[in-house]
Amino acid sequence: MGQKINPLGFRLGTTQNHHSFWFAQPKSFSIGLQEDEKYEIVSRIMYKKYENILGFRRNCTYRNTKRIDLIQVIIHIGFPNLLIEGRRRGIEELQTNVQKELNSVNRRLNIAITRVEKPYGQPNILAEYIALQLKIEFRFEKQ
Template sequence: MGQKVNPVGFRLGIVKGWDSSWYGGKEFPDKLVEDERIRKYIQARIPKGSIARVVIERTLKRITLTIHTARPGIVIGKGGGEVDKIKEELKKITGKDVQINIFEIKRPEIDAKLIGETIAQQLQARISYRRAMKQAISSAIRVGAQGIKVRVSGRLGGAEMARTEEYKEGRVPLHTLRADIDYAISEAQTIYGKIGIKVWVFKGELYGKRDLSPAAQITAAQSDRGNDRGDRRNDRGDRRGERGGEGDRGDRRRGRNDQNRGGGAGGGAPRGQGGQGGGPRGGQGGGQRGGQGGGPRPGGGGGQGGGPRKR
């Protein structure tokens, strides 16, 4: 049943961590409802913030929110004013002190939630669903996803009867538990009704035991991003080395100049004085413009191979 179950819930405790990290006891239902209310409030409060996840941690007197966003500037606001307003509003809702951390998503093209929201916005703008899906897939593969699958369901293109269409590129191994698969659902409200969007993104396989706490996941993501940046710099340095080293380009230029000048046994010579191995303008066997001694162009006796030009 790997094809049917939610891929994130299927991998909880193996390669995926929880979005809510706290112990509720008898208050578990109330805290669960409050978490959902907080997430809906943040999504509605910052609709253009490109928010993918909101991780909630609770202590006895404090709630810590980690907002994963592709646009941290919009969430933070000018001088941090937007975050301060959200803190005060959430404090009124929950009755506890609220701390907000911002985590920037460096590659939104391979985040399933952001891909789904982008497709939903395009469908609401009456862009062809096929074009929107193919653009999202090509962007994800170009950025580094190993596989992606997108499925849309509803009255596609304003058709009378609802249907489902799916596009896939690469591999998406839903049965492999160590596979890092991101999954999300989005909805597009069109004039014909709602269109559901499901996105699966396969980012690679993870080996070894992992620390699934929210803080550890953020640290791991930051270290991976630093390694990727270092690899790109090393590649750029190699390309510079290949370009700036002893390449063939300079040798070819020097050889071409030597040929034009008429090279002798030890190198190029002036135009009328071809050496033993002379080029096209003078040589031992009489080139086009002179013979062994190769006299100057207007006059002078030619060598064994020919005399001066006749005018």
């Protein structure tokens, strides 16, 4: 019987990246860890809210220790037009909801949306696309 290992920890650094990047002094590490948990909660809420948008992957959070009053959230999405389409104030609404969830009044929140290059080259976006086609019963048989 072999030892059991965590597959995510095994692949970190080679094929996958960490979910969040942040640095802290040893005295303030527990506070940073609690904030990171808040970010994960916000990430889950955003994923549930926008799960019907094709190519919406989990967002990556980044905190810069040099600017303690700034929280930067970067959203990686395959098709950003689908997020903005139909809602003019979609990003502002998203920003206010995230700010309420984090309870950070004295911090400035910056939400950036980045487009994934070659979205159909990403396996999770391709799987979402195939699942969507199967849901709407797209004919894939040869006619």
